[in-house]
Amino acid sequence: MEVSQVTHLAVRGILEGMTAQPSEYHRRVAAQKRTSIVEAATRLFLDSGYDGTSLARIAEAAGVSRATLFKQFTTKAALFEAIVTEYWKVDDEEAPLPEPGNLRAGLETIGRRYVALLAQPGMAALFRIVIAEVPRFPEIGETQFRLGKMPYFESVRRYLAAENAAGTARLDDAETAATQFLGMISNFVFWPRMLLARWEPDDSAVTNAVDQAVLTMLARYGTPGTHGA
Amino acid sequence: MEVSQVTHLAVRGILEGMTAQPSEYHRRVAAQKRTSIVEAATRLFLDSGYDGTSLARIAEAAGVSRATLFKQFTTKAALFEAIVTEYWKVDDEEAPLPEPGNLRAGLETIGRRYVALLAQPGMAALFRIVIAEVPRFPEIGETQFRLGKMPYFESVRRYLAAENAAGTARLDDAETAATQFLGMISNFVFWPRMLLARWEPDDSAVTNAVDQAVLTMLARYGTPGTHGA
DNA sequence: GAGGAGGTGAGCCACTCGGCTCACCACTAA
DNA sequence: TTAGTGGTGAGCCGAGTGGCTCACCTCCTC
Structure with missing residues (x-):
């Protein structure tokens, strides 16, 4: 074997080890x-x-x-x-939080985003299979929770905390408040679909559910000035 | 063959056809x-x-x-x-609705019943498998919905309607209100368990979740007299 | 045009599945 | 004592499973 061949092989070996470019x-x-x-x-x-x-x-x-x-x-x-x-890779860009100052408008925005997410085609089927396989593949459920639920939960929580700091809302526990808000919505628009294949509320019903959830949040957490508008 | 035998056989045949007593x-x-x-x-x-x-x-x-x-x-x-x-056959006797007059106490009672139901051993596993098999066996999901969810939903709805009639609560849509109440609770104590195998909030956290849901309901639907107590 | 990558098709393996059958047994009721 | 029930054990069936291997082909890149 000549020296040039040895060098060649060595270089190739290094390149493969470094980048494995096929x-x-x-x-x-x-x-x-x-x-x-x-x-x-x-x-x-x-x-x-x-x-x-x-x-x-x-x-x-x-x-x-x-x-x-x-x-x-x-x-x-x-x-x-x-x-x-x-x-869940698709959802790279995170939508910005609503500006504090208008609790009703901010919650409506987040609520509508949430129902849009839940209404995505395949979303129910994905939850179904993940829920079914959690005992076998616990990490899958954690991934789904982290990528699917936490972002919305967090955005509500941070938004509510911001409103609280701005004096537009009055709340001690932003986590509980966020859970309540999303729970009021999903308990109508999403979870029934897990048991009833034909659960498909029309747009007006969904809109109403979000609006009603917002009103309830305003009643509990709104400051006097924000109650009306 | 004697007449008595014929009669005997005939009687047996009739009895079998009627009751099939083995x-x-x-x-x-x-x-x-x-x-x-x-x-x-x-x-x-x-x-x-x-x-x-x-x-x-x-x-x-x-x-x-x-x-x-x-x-x-x-x-x-x-x-x-x-x-x-x-x-679901076990749950024959339905617990009586709370008496109207004290919205806070009534909702607390129903809320605690609900979390007790959801905490039953095997409940999460049952939901898991039913949710998984709904596409194949839709009737199963409907059964689960009818026997597992509807009774609580209905009890809240009827109770809220009674409070409304008694003037202790003010609400137009008892269905939405009931969905909100149960959604606020289950979104914390139950649904996360579908994705996270180890989701097991301690008793104080569960109690707090119910209490907070009651407070939110009071803020939205309570009449002035019921707000405080 | 040679090297080498990734893709291919076929097939093997050891198993399990749900569904079904049948001759036989244990046992009570009449 | 006997008729007839429900339970039993064993076994057959065809089909499908996930996992794995290997010789071979295709096609770009150098």
Whole structure:
């Protein structure tokens, strides 16, 4: 073996160890296959549940061989975890908190955002499957809680705290207040859907539910000036 | 064949057609086996989910042969349905509504009853499996909703309507008010448990959640006299 | 044009599943 | 004593499961 060959091999080894670049093309193809797998798997999992979805069907729906599927996701559980995690990836940009000063308007804004989130297609199905599989995959439930529920809970909490500081609201416990607000809404627009497949309140009913929740919050936490408007 | 025999057979035939009496003994044995099956199946279903529980394991846990299981429940789905339906059978006697006149005390009573129900062992697991299987067995979800949620919702609604009629509360829409009250409570004490396996607020936190929900209801729907006490 | 990546198709493995059947047993009631 | 019930154990069936492997192909990149 000549010196130049040795050098060549050493350089390649270093490069591989550092970046493991399998060339632009191969990475692109792999990424395409991967997204196609994730998309198909998401659809099937939400449709048929975890046990009800076989890897064979996922591979078929994704237009991919079973061997490829196993190269990308070593196990069914890993695929499931990737699905749930990536579902929440979309929501990168966080909407800004409403300005303090108008408690009614601020709560209405947040409330409408919340119902819009809950009304997203697939949201109910996602909750359904995650709830079902929490005993087997506890981290999945924590992920869903952290990415799906906490952001809204936190935005309400921080907003209420800001209103409290501004004197536009009067409350000791912003956490409890936030829980109450979101609970009043979701107990009407979302949770019944977990048991009743056909629970689909029309827009006016949903709007009313948010408005009524806001009114109740105003009655409890509003300062005199904010009660009326 | 003598006349008496003919008569005898005819009478037996009529009796069988009317009541299908397989003798006291056999009925008792069958009932025992049945309850033992239902108990074992309930435990296993709540533990491992619908797909995760095999009929073989149920039969084994019940101390019953597979053949017997099939004689009592023609199909796995039928067994599952029986489980869920019988889970709610216990709650025969309905607790009486609080007397109108003290909105705070009445809501507190109902709120504490509600958290006691939600804290029952197996309640979370039951909701979990029912929610998971609603797409496959919609009637199960409706049963759960009708037997598990409606009674409390109705009791709050009727109680609030009574308070309204008595002048101790002021509200147009008792349904919305009831949804709000129960939503404020369950959004803290129950629904997080669907995603977080270890969500188990201590008694003081639960009590506080109910109290705070009552205070919010009083602020919104109480009449001046009831605000303070 | 050679190297090497990722994808492919087929197939193996050991298992489990729900559903169903049947000959036989234990036991009570008449 | 006998008829008839419900329970029993064993076993068969076809289908499907997740996991895994391997030789082979395709196609870009250097």
